[in-house]
Structures are given as C-alpha cells and as structure tokens.
Amino acid sequence: MKKERGKTKYKNDRFSNRNELINYFKNVVLDLDNADYDEFCEKVKKYAEQLRPQKYDKTNKVTTSMIRKVYNKIMNAKSIIDLKMLRPQFAYLAGRNEKNVVLKEFIEMLDSIVKSLRDQKQLVYFQRFMEAIVAYRKYVGDDE
Template identity: 40%
Template sequence: MNENDKKNKWDYLAHLAQKEEDEFRKISVYNDLFALDKSTQLDKVFNQLEIFVKKYANSITTSQIRNIYNKIVKIKDTKDLKLMRPNLAYIAARQDNDNAKTFTVFIDHLIQQVNSQDELESFKKVMEAIVAYHKFHAKN
C-alpha cells in the first residue's frame, strides 16, 4: 500500500469515526463524555456508549481493549494521554478489519478532545464503561 492509499484509508476511517461521534451529538451527549460529573443525562450517555460498543464488540478482542484501557487508566495528565495517540495508530494499523480500526480511531478522536484534568478523569470513566460493555457484548 503506497502513501496515498494509506492516507485515503486513514481519511476513510476518520470519516467512519466521525459518523460515530455524530451519533452522540445527535442526542446531545457528546460533550457529556468529557464532563460526566456534571452531566444531567448520564443514562443517555451510557446508553449511547453501549450502542456504540455493541456495534463493534466482536471486531476487537477483549485483550486489545483491555490493553488500551490499562494504559489509559495509568495516565496522570493530558499530555501523557496525547502521547498515547501514536500507540493507538499502531494498534489500528495492526487490525484486520475496518470495524476494529474505526473503533480505535473513534477512541483517538475522543483523546483529541481531552484538554483538562477533569476531562481526563471523565474520559477514563468512559473507557471503563466501554470495557464493561465490551465484556458484556463481545463473543470473544
């Protein structure tokens, strides 16, 4: 695959991840992902997270999602979270299917929105919910 093909593939995956973000925006809960402690619609947030995870549950393994989560939960500041983005790109590149890659790119998009300590703590809770829903819905 040449560089142009790789860029087109990344753009395609980013487009798919954007569509997932739009699903959260449609019901006005996207910003709540980064402010769970202040959210007045936690049920809607977690219901949408479950829908998202259910859609991709069998495209990424439990160990892959746990590896991502275990790295994120240890992060202490937003700079270290941002430094994890290349690791996610590597994980996405190793996936065999577009659904797994889209799932990983969506996580990368969320990371890009985290800019404060409070948002980091909310993001960790979001990742915890993703792991829990994945465990519940995945067949692997």
C-alpha cells in the first residue's frame, strides 16, 4: 500500500468508493422499480464490505449488531411518520459514536433517505434496502 501524507492509498480508495455508493443509494433506494436490481445488490454487497471492521482501524468499527439495532427499528415502522420519528434516534447514534466516521456516514445516509420518503411504496423499498444491508453485512462477516 502506497503512503499518501500519513494515510494509505487503500484508506483513501475505501473512502472514495464508500461516498460513491452512498450517493448511488440516495438516488436509487426509493425507486427500485426503475433500478437494475442485480447492480443494486452488487453495490449493497460492496457497501457491506466497506462497513466491515478493518484490522488497522478500530475507531470505525460497524458491527452487525449495530446495524441490526437500526434495522429492527426500521422494520418495525408501519408508516412513513414512524420512520421520520426515528430521525432523532439516528442523530443520537451518530453523535454517540462521533469518532466513528463510517457509522456516522451510514446513519446520515439513512436519515437523508428517510427525509425523502413520500409514500408507502418507498417505505417498502427502504425496508428492502435495509434487509439487503443486513444480509450482505452478515455475508461479508469479520466481526470480532
């Protein structure tokens, strides 16, 4: 790995790729009917790999149990307002783990998507997205 001003190139590549995936999800999650679902699944898998804890970076650890706590709250939501009422809890989780950049980006992405929810169909798409995140995060593993 090539060093760049104290950081490895690998870390910079992970950050860049993670931001690209987050932007993709913000644009696609609420309109899965018009998305290439195979491409969507591949991108979720890549993002799940980005969420996996890295041996060299203990600060940005996002475990499956952290994700499942958020997932359970989202899956228990019956309406858009139920999801929107989770936004303060998202803020609390991000603030409580302020040094964890990866978790903070994940929570901010979820918050952004929840703000954009307009109908029940989009709520279902958002829940499917969370199911995919949990499934692929478990698939890539590496929790200590």
